[in-house]
Amino acid sequence: MFHWLEKRPFLFSVGVFLVIAFAGLIEIVPDFAQASRPVTGKKPYTVLQIAGRQVYIKDSCNACHSQLIRPFKSETDRYGPYSVSGEYAYDRPFLWGSKRTGPDLHRVGEYRTTDWHENHMWEPTSVVPGSIMPSYKHMFHQNADLETAFAEALTVKKVFNVPYDKPGMPKVGNSKSDFEAAKKEALEEAKKITADMKNQDVKDAVNRGEIPEIVALIAYMNSLH
């Protein structure tokens, strides 16, 4: 029955490619839909928030925490409004996660605060008795990697046209020589966060011009809403 096709290997290959490409198309085309564009008011992450996001990925928070609220009443009651795809427009990669050992964090910025995160990351059971989350004390001593965060922001601006430096959007600059300015900006942002924190070592570090990981992570957590 397929004798004719089997005798023409090139044509057969093209046919196979078309059939498989169709499946790919079904997956790719929706990404260009209006619903996948950034939602109104969505801003790209600041350099400090990207540094926090990198800490989040480095310490594998996404292994236990999801960032996707499904449209079920039981979920929206606990975590807030359900997620829509346009909210992840600036997430590279997205951190939906696949498993909830801990609660969802997609809107954690709406109902947890800087001082709460500070207590919680230092010793989770001090605020959530029975929590099995380990403490992340090292984040209070280690400094966040601002260079990499800056490089990521600059890259996505140049490669993916992420609207940095547009009116009302975070600043990152146009070349790597703008790093010092971006770092200053990040320090200003960090100071606003440490004003709500109690740990004196962290406050001192920021005053010295360093940014501990915990400050970057809290900036990222507070941006999630």
Place this chain on the structure above:
Amino acid sequence: MNWLSDNVNQLSLLGAAVILILTVYVAGKYIKQMKTDKATGELAEENWDGIGEYKNELPSGWAYTFLGTMVWALWYWTAGYPVDAYSQIGEYNEEVAAHSKMFESKWANADSQTLQEMGEGVYLVQCAPCHGIAGDGMGGKAADLTVWGSKDGVLDVIKNGSKGLGFPMGEMPAGLLSGEAAEKVAEYVAGGMKGDQPAEFATCAGCHGQDGKGMGGMAPDISEYGTPEFVKMVLDHGKKGFIGTMVSFKGRLSPVQEQAVGTYILSLSHGE
């Protein structure tokens, strides 16, 4: 054998038995065939290095099933469940609307005992992460709700001030009154502002008004301090106090739930 009375369970059991019998029969048939069958039939014209292929018709059962699924798929996409006829968000909206309606009407006239129990549930999920399961603020990590609504609670506010509720009057500075004057005012406010007004209340009246009602929304209405209404006000506004920040819960809780949380928090301090 209680579970057998359920018709879904009966059907599943029947289905399982049918599948088992069919499997045994079909497997047996083919095993027998493999033992006895000799290859016969017409060879197809293709020949790959001496390996040939018989021209076999499709088994008719298989072929009809395949055709059947194609017809079913056409029906499914066009008539049964057209692609644009279902929306998950629509189903979610309907579910939430139905639930909210049922919830509000069911608990519209709930008594305080019911409200307190409901409030405990909401409190444990939404409030306990900061204020603690016992409501004591976990050693100063958040406001101590076990004194809230009582004289000690008012003394706390007078001593430390209050900010972040977002009223036009702005922040309340710390230490406006102290010593005996603070004690008197605290007792008066915690007592629901009944009886003779102490002269020292003049300090508070500057912002909260002579009657404590907040001069029409310029400052918090402290005449309802220690009631669920006051808790609702704080839940709506959020707070940035001398300990930390409390986010606004506006829209996150239904009116009944807010009332319930207020009732429960009151029970923490008044030991009911």
